[in-house]
Amino acid sequence: MMSIATLGRPSPVVRSGHVQLSIILNESEKSTLQTQIFDQIRTMILNGQLRGDDPLPTTRELSAQLGVSRNTAVLAYERLIAEGYIRTKPYVGTFVSPDLPDTAFLSSAAETPAAPAATDEAQGSGVGEETLPQRTHRLADPNRRRLAADFWVGRPDARTFPMKAWSQHIKARLKSAGSKLTSYSDPAGLLELRQAIAKHLGPARGVVCDPDQIIIVGGCQDGFNLVGRLLVKPGSTAVVESPCYQGAAFVLESLGAKLHPVPIDKDGLDVTQLPHVKGAVAYVTPSHQYPVGVTMSLQRRIELLSWATQYDAYIMEDDYDSDFRFVGSPLTALKGLDRNERVIYLGTFSKCMGPGLRLGYVVAPRRLVDSFRRMKMLMNNGQSWLEQAAMADFMASGEFGRHLRRIRQLYRERRDALLGALHKHFGECEVYGEQAGMHLVWKLPEGFPSAEEVEAKGLAAGVGVCSLATGSALRFDKNDGGDRLLMFGFVALSEKEIEEGVSRLAQALKG
Ligand SMILES: Cc1ncc(COP(=O)(O)O)c(C=O)c1O
Structure with missing residues (x-):
């Protein structure tokens, strides 16, 4: 069933009762209604249809407009808040965040908008849409900086960068750079x-x-x-x-x-x-x-x-x-x-x-x-x-060899902390890729929601974990079981942060 809410840009007047968003829900889609609301509001923000400090409907109004439960609207808003797109002002209402993320970072396979139609000038010069790359991967999501613990994949720990030695080498080279x-x-x-x-x-x-x-x-x-x-x-x-x-x-x-x-x-x-x-x-x-x-x-x-x-x-x-x-x-x-x-x-x-x-x-x-x-x-x-x-x-x-040995040991301890925390909060877990690298993958047990849903619940609870798509992985077969795989980058978090993150995730999944 499709339900179409009223159309139009939100009124700039801060009277949330008058704010209406153009959101189209499709119950036959794979993603949940909550995810569809989240995605569409986020897209409006990234496209500039909604700007910093624009007012949003209350969750009660939104649920009435869209014909969804209040809880669905609340969960979508919680996720938008956790990722920094919107914020609430007590007793006033909910608004688009004034300090929005750098949208250049946010493109991904699913989100990259279609390339704009070629202009006359571009057509004249022989540059057509078909020659432009359509898909890009996602490297970072600056909003996730606000999370209590973010298991984003592939990111080293800034605290382990060998800054002192690096600055010394840079300075020494600059001194003797000559014409280099x-x-x-x-x-x-x-x-x-x-x-x-x-x-x-x-x-x-x-x-x-x-x-x-x-x-x-x-x-x-x-x-x-x-x-x-x-x-x-x-x-x-x-x-x-x-x-x-x-x-x-x-x-x-x-x-x-x-x-x-x-x-x-x-x-x-x-x-x-x-x-x-x-x-x-x-x-x-x-x-x-x-x-x-x-x-x-x-x-x-x-x-x-x-x-x-x-x-x-x-x-x-x-x-x-x-x-x-x-x-x-x-x-x-x-x-x-x-x-x-x-x-x-x-x-x-x-x-x-x-x-x-x-x-x-x-x-x-x-x-x-x-x-x-x-x-x-x-x-x-x-x-x-x-x-x-x-x-x-x-x-x-x-120094490079010593640096590697040091961070390898540290990352091993963090991996152990993650395995320990998963075991403590979820019992026996089926895990892949823990022998090496900077991330591991947990195959969600039966009875758990999909990785995408777990990711959404985690974000709402201040914890970032990655479904395959969020982790820049490309799937070709929808029956490959990839929707049950959850990625945890573990090297950028301390052992304490890891325990805190897994504990919050467990709470969020129980609640
Ligand atoms: C599989 C894989 N290869 C390579 C890279 C590194 O890319 P680069 O060396 O361009 O930073 C990444 C980064 O996340 C990756 O996940």
């Missing part, structure tokens, strides 16, 4: 940094390579673009894990690739379902599958490599959070097993240092090195000299 800041340098990156990375990768990841094979990039995302621009042709096949990381899939899609999802199970990518086509690119996360967290078995790795050799394919290995392995010894990266040079390895400093640095690296097969260097030049002439130089010094001095 006023000239261009090798688009492949600073040699000292490439040497330090090559030295690190051998023992840490089993990847033996020359500094010449390394291209410094602006994080993995830049690496996806670099690889994609070289290897993807419109209509070519891009194998992705199902589910997979949106950031990579959307780049491949934007370059015209046909996404070919291959399911994963407890051993990683199901290699029996790889396509029998020549010249594909396969994007994989073997060490800690994103989002589910499983590790690809050795047998599957070997089969994937032989598929690539047989079908002349390249594998893009995203080793985004492999610095953190909590069980057993570090696993060799897929690249470490690659005898035929079919793997392009992507590493990032976003997880072990911080995404604000925008530093990562690609290890290219020897025969592609020159093409990678040229493409990097076409794209952006290389990365900032200063950060590369500071990172090179931080690695060469041994």
